Amino acid sequence: MAEKRSLQLESVVLDCPEPLALAAFYNELLGWNGVEGDDNWATVTGPGPGGGTVSFQRDPGFRAPTWPEGERPQMLHLDIRVDDIDVEHERTVALGARPLGETQGTSNNGFRVYADPAGHPFCLVA
Template sequence: MALAELGSVVLDCPDPHALAAFYAGILGGTVEDNGDWLDLRLPGPAGGTLAFQAAPGHVPPKWPSPEASQQFHLDLTVEDLDAAEAAVLALGAKVLDAADRTRTWRTYADPAGHPFCLCTG
C-alpha cells in the first residue's frame, strides 16, 4: 500500500497564465485559474494535473550544465517528432538539443525556461 499518491506536478514560473496556455496547447485539458496558481487538468484515462505557480524571481534551470541542476524535466510522448516539434515551436518553445535527428527524443525549453523532451514510443 502506498503512503501517498501524486496530486500534481507544479512548475514555478514568472507568468502562470502564459505557461498554462503553452502546456494546454501541447497536452489539451482544462485550465482552472486560481490567480497566482493555475491547474491544468489533463485529459485521458491517466488524467492528472500540471500546475503553475507564480514565482516573480524565477530563474530558469540551465540545460545541460554540470554546475547547475536542471531540477527535473517532462517527457512528452508524441507520434510524429517533426510535427510535434513544429507545433511546440509555434507555441513558443525553444530548441535546446535536436542535433541528432535519428534519436527518439528532442529537448526543448518552455517559455519560462523549463526543459522538456518530445519522445516517440
C-alpha cells in the same frame, strides 16, 4: 506483493513568473482540458479519470535553468510522448517552445529537448 496504500501523486508543480501563461502553453501543447487558476497558481488536467495534473506557481524571483548544466541546473523535466517528433516539432515551436539543440535517435524512435516559454527543459519523446 506490495501493501496497498492510499497515497496518490496529486500534481507536478513548476515555479514560473506567469502561471496562467505557462499553463496555457502546456494545455495547448498537450491538448488537455483547459486552464484553471489565477495569477498565483494555475493547473491543467489531462483527459479521463486520473488523467494527470501539472500545476504552475508564481515565483517572482524565478530564474530559468541553465540547461544542460551550469549555474542553475535543471531539477526535473517533463517527457512528452509523441508518435512522430518531426510532426510535432513545428507546432511545439509555434506555441512558444525553444529547441535546446539536443536530438537523439530518429523522429519516431528518439527524443528532442526544448525549453518552455519560462525556460524549463522538456523533451518530446517518440
